[in-house]
Amino acid sequence: MTVERLGVAGAGTMGAGIAQLACLGELETRLTDPDPAALAAGGERVRADLDRGAERGRWSEGDAEAAKDRLAIVPELDDLAGCELVIEAAPERLELKRELFATLAAACGPEAVLASNTSSLFVTAIAAASKRPGRVVGMHFFNPPALMPLVEVVAGDQTAPATLDLATTVAERMRRTPVRAADGIGFLANRGARPFSLEALRLLGERVATVDQIDRIVRIGGGYRMGPFELIDLIGVDVNLGVARSFHEQSFGEPRWRPHPLQQRLVAAGRLGRKAGRGFYEYGDGPHRADDPEPVASPGHSPEEEGDGGGRRAGEGDGEGTPTLIEGAGFRAHSLERGSLAALAPNDALAVGFLALPDLATATAVEINAGPATAYDALGAAGRHFAALGKHVECLPGDAPGMVLGRIVCQLVNEACFAVGEGVGSREDLDTALRLGFNHPRGPFEWGRAIGPERVLAVLDALAAELGQERYRAAPLLRRWAATDQSGS
């Protein structure tokens, strides 16, 4: 079955964007919404965005006109009869969607494929209401659909393979990149991205680093466009808490997904993020944070500077105490028993912890910290040593296995390993989902390969040992990957 006529039910933010993509994909598109004002506004937005895209040279004026000619604004769901595929983008309420799917199934006939753009409901639960679940699928677009290339094609428990193929083909025709996901909490992308904000909140709650530091390390050291707290503020602290709650409740209390009390405290205080003028940052007239320092061209490394980090000396000859640099808390757990610097070097005045990801040669930022006995001079010498290598240096007030970037990234890898182990999707699709759905600079498996699965596992085991929390238990797939990895990293 091929698709030439596509219906979109719901003309809000997502529906209008999806309709625009369908028109550009040369599909006859019918857009409907029960609210006449929303329908008119949605139709207007599709046309205006098509014109704007032509002005900006994203497509030709001729293409925009042809796309507009393919758009029909229709007032009733019955007007979608004859569409081979209908994508639903109505409000995120299960009962509303179930009713809508029952009505759509009656209006469009048994052969039409019905797709839901739900981000957090089970496709299987929506599909059941249609009474022909084999022809129901999730097509999860990202906001704004016209700019975000990812579409998750989600299989409900009874979705037929031909239905998945059809949704995949249509996503490609809309010039999106489809990935396949099984039904489940958060599918691939939203699930895979959970640790980005949750682990940052835990680091803050444990006073390992400040809000500004965590965001800076993630931006400068990790290459992410935005730090986790800026992102939470942008999405809305209340919205972020709602997502966290939904994950936790739907999973019957998975410890990795437990919301953090800090989120609740901010919401209770009305610090809801950008929209409220205050969240983790203050949004006044000026910028909410200082610009990041310009990247420094790396002067390169001499071989002796590269070392494995474990117990080597640096800053020789600066006359200010020569620190023993102990690499990244947790990363050498196979040779050192415990993760944090306090556990590794409790009495050493010259011991300074550091972390550079994926390795010292390629890292743009280095995190350093002090143990309980570390002398101030040793910390200063370590900072100057890394600055001289062209690294951005952040001195953390706290101590934890994996420090900031290691802890966030290792939990991203761990979550991805759980998801793949549970059959939610493939490694490649998880990487694609996080790169294209959330602009991550690397997918979790790309991080895992760059750091080495054994080192990722070492951080998680050190966190589990030090914090005694089940959320740091390693995914079975990660343990097997670490045991069989031949890359030598």
Ligand SMILES: NC(=O)c1ccc[n+]([C@@H]2O[C@H](COP(=O)([O-])OP(=O)(O)OC[C@H]3O[C@@H](n4cnc5c(N)ncnc54)[C@H](O)[C@@H]3O)[C@@H](O)[C@H]2O)c1
């Ligand atoms: N906004 C996002 O960032 C985003 C991203 C991915 C997925 N989603 C999902 O997309 C869906 C729509 O979200 P949105 O942000 O576009 O919402 P929205 O509020 O902007 O638009 C929803 C539209 O649906 C209409 N509607 C209400 N009842 C309807 C019905 N019975 N049948 C058809 N239309 C109906 C409303 O009038 C409104 O115009 C939700 O399931 C949401 O979870 C949203």
